[in-house]
Amino acid sequence: MTRYTTVMVAHTVLLDFTVPSGQIMDVDKRANLKANITNVLKEHFIGLKHLTESMVDGSLIILFTGPRGSIITVRGYAEGLVTINIEYYKQDDEEALLSFESARDLETALQAATSATRSHSLTPIKRGGPFERYFPTADERLLEYDIDKLVFEARSPYQKVQIVHSKSLGNMLILDELQNMSEADLIYTETLMQRGKENYEGKEIVILGGGDGGLLWELLKENPKHVTMLEIDDIVMKACSQYMRSVCGDCLDKRKTAKYEIIVGDCVKALSHMIEEGRQFDYVFGDLTDIPISTTPHGDAWDFIRLILNSSMKVLKPTGKYMTHGNGASCPESLKMYEEVLSQLSVPVKFTKDSAFIPSFFEDWIFYQVSLK
Amino acid sequence: MTRYTTVMVAHTVLLDFTVPSGQIMDVDKRANLKANITNVLKEHFIGLKHLTESMVDGSLIILFTGPRGSIITVRGYAEGLVTINIEYYKQDDEEALLSFESARDLETALQAATSATRSHSLTPIKRGGPFERYFPTADERLLEYDIDKLVFEARSPYQKVQIVHSKSLGNMLILDELQNMSEADLIYTETLMQRGKENYEGKEIVILGGGDGGLLWELLKENPKHVTMLEIDDIVMKACSQYMRSVCGDCLDKRKTAKYEIIVGDCVKALSHMIEEGRQFDYVFGDLTDIPISTTPHGDAWDFIRLILNSSMKVLKPTGKYMTHGNGASCPESLKMYEEVLSQLSVPVKFTKDSAFIPSFFEDWIFYQVSLK
Numbered sequence A, B: 001m002t003r004y005t006t007v008m009v010a011h012t013v014l015l016d017f018t019v020p021s022g023q024i025m026d027v028d029k030r031a032n033l034k035a036n037i038t039n040v041l042k043e044h045f046i047g048l049k050h051l052t053e054s055m056v057d058g059s060l061i062i063l064f065t066g067p068r069g070s071i072i073t074v075r076g077y078a079e080g081l082v083t084i085n086i087e088y089y090k091q092d093d094e095e096a097l098l099s100f101e102s103a104r105d106l107e108t109a110l111q112a113a114t115s116a117t118r119s120h121s122l123t124p125i126k127r128g129g130p131f132e133r134y135f136p137t138a139d140e141r142l143l144e145y146d147i148d149k150l151v152f153e154a155r156s157p158y159q160k161v162q163i164v165h166s167k168s169l170g171n172m173l174i175l176d177e178l179q180n181m182s183e184a185d186l187i188y189t190e191t192l193m194q195r196g197k198e199n200y201e202g203k204e205i206v207i208l209g210g211g212d213g214g215l216l217w218e219l220l221k222e223n224p225k226h227v228t229m230l231e232i233d234d235i236v237m238k239a240c241s242q243y244m245r246s247v248c249g250d251c252l253d254k255r256k257t258a259k260y261e262i263i264v265g266d267c268v269k270a271l272s273h274m275i276e277e278g279r280q281f282d283y284v285f286g287d288l289t290d291i292p293i294s295t296t297p298h299g300d301a302w303d304f305i306r307l308i309l310n311s312s313m314k315v316l317k318p319t320g321k322y323m324t325h326g327n328g329a330s331c332p333e334s335l336k337m338y339e340e341v342l343s344q345l346s347v348p349v350k351f352t353k354d355s356a357f358i359p360s361f362f363e364d365w366i367f368y369q370v371s372l373k
Helices: A027-044 A100-114 A186-192 A214-220 A234-243 A267-277 A301-314 A332-343 B027-044 B100-114 B186-193 B214-220 B234-243 B267-277 B301-314 B332-343
Strands: A009-018 A049-056 A059-065 A071-077 A081-090 A118-121 A125-127 A134-136 A142-144 A147-155 A160-166 A170-175 A178-182 A204-209 A226-231 A260-264 A281-287 A316-328 A349-358 A363-372 B009-018 B049-056 B059-065 B071-077 B081-090 B118-121 B125-127 B134-136 B142-144 B147-155 B160-166 B170-175 B178-182 B204-209 B226-231 B260-264 B281-287 B316-328 B349-358 B363-372
Touching: A009 A100, A009 B009, A009 B081, A009 B125, A027 A059, A027 A071, A027 A081, A027 A100, A049 B049, A059 B059, A071 B071, A071 B081, A081 B009, A081 B071, A081 B081, A100 A118, A125 B009, A134 A178, A147 A234, A160 A234, A170 A234, A186 A214, A186 A316, A186 A349, A186 A363, A204 A214, A204 A267, A204 A301, A214 A226, A214 A260, A226 A234, A226 A267, A234 A260, A267 A301, A281 A301, A301 A316, A301 A332, A316 A332, A332 A349, A332 A363, B009 B100, B027 B059, B027 B071, B027 B081, B027 B100, B100 B118, B134 B178, B147 B234, B160 B234, B170 B234, B186 B214, B186 B281, B186 B316, B186 B349, B186 B363, B204 B214, B204 B267, B204 B301, B214 B226, B214 B260, B226 B234, B226 B267, B234 B260, B267 B301, B281 B301, B301 B316, B301 B332, B316 B332, B332 B349, B332 B363
Parallel strands: A204 A226, A204 A281, A226 A260, A281 A316, B204 B226, B204 B281, B226 B260, B281 B316
Antiparallel strands: A009 A081, A009 A118, A009 A125, A049 A059, A059 A071, A071 A081, A134 A142, A142 B142, A147 A160, A160 A170, A170 A178, A316 A363, A349 A363, B009 B081, B009 B118, B009 B125, B049 B059, B059 B071, B071 B081, B134 B142, B147 B160, B160 B170, B170 B178, B316 B363, B349 B363
């Protein structure tokens, strides 16, 4: 095991201990528990000082100060849980006050001192610094990525756009602090477009969103007649064109060629316009972010999804297909909800599904292929 | 996004805000910052009360109490970082006081109130409860797994043995709170044994460790002459035999058949004995845990690795191979160190490498194939 270097950040080390609830509730036992914890902390932290102590809603809280400006918060819950949080500011190149290994040693000592039936310690959580390294999965679990560099950052009129570098995944597009697409995610685009199963040669295609350029780039390799891409955020395209070139090639460099056109604007409006004109396509791709970005007013995210689906069906040829990403396999409720929306569109549709493990999502993702009944 | 249900645990919500350091250092600005933060917290937490406040090594610390016994710790570091930790005990089936979504709303409000140039919020960290859900990667990053059940737990003479259930990975073997092997990891065993590249038919094989039974089970499918497995921890084998049956089949049910023998004991001693007897094998597998478990005294982990390697070379036929797992691709220093150890064995060796993405490790893992020069 090796530690990876980090820039200046605060470290928060979280330990927890399951103890008999009597140890917190009973006055004498609580005094004993406090003394035992304090003794262990004193052994591990030179110059430990008691700062303050309270009882809050039947739970005990003690604050200590330790070396290097560390604050150690001990909380004893009446339910039988002791949490210990150690937080300090770690300068660049400075040795950690508490590494994961030494936190585990401290955990072992405290486990014995508290007679805990269970104990856990987490690798130090890094706070602040120039880039985010924690992103949630679809089911809101915490993942720490091996980010080592902020490559690009700008606030567009629509969202915060960042490109960060991951040691294992290459550059990653982050929108409003949520993970979007990495250079290791070709499988995402290939599953979205059902490469090898769908024939795009000579076909007319619309992409809703798709600002990273990955889908456009891969579709162009299949010799379609024409692709129209409707993306609202110019900043995303400029960032990807420069820093995600292994994903989008040079397709975002130009906005119009004989083979494709990128229209910078709200896809809801552009779709309305296409419906008015009676245009029809072989494929419409829903490649928008999960959290809707549009100048068109809409209620919750599901209303927006419904609006996009109903509009898309109106510009599909009778033999056409609407291709989109669903959600993580870890979110069966969301997937079910999406399928309910599909069953209640203004025109009857049928759908097939496919899934793939997306490297930068660290989970299986579900993709839908919708066609008119 | 959907929340996955959890049992009774404390929730710790971590927010952080990068601010100009003057906001902490300057007395007037600090008073202003405090007032702004307090106002936002009051809006979000009904009944917020100021508990205590201190300056520690130039950093500000304020404690508030909030609803449902929550403690809110605000820390302002002179370096220009404000961390806010919100911790409370969440009963089973109780709505979270702060979901990831509402934590992000709070973050947005506090970001404006503190004029922060950067802010982050993490999905709530769950503390306590009957099972661990956070495990580190090889490079000590934090991963939250989708664990929903403790399946087995026992303390053997050597280690804490747990089997937990992951929604996406199936059952997982956890040794001393470290992730070991899941039911989704057949690729681990196949890469370790180089399935399709090595021919095991009629061969004599030793496995050092291998308590999960996965390697033995897969090797037996290739019709070897005989496999001897040397595993110290009977509890691991019994647990896997019962709860990881998709990994080990029925091979751990018996300790001796015509095709294999499982010797419960220290592999270092067994290897010495084999050397004394002059036994020779076609393959020796190093399938031990990363943190050595042995009754034989040894210095650090590298001394143990060296001892195992030197002993193994002595029981290899001249054409034999030593097959083992290395480390995560995220740990190039450890891999380099391992290769240095290989280059300094008591007999000269050469090696090849292979790698595979291991689902339950969430990273690429490196495997070595070592042979005598």
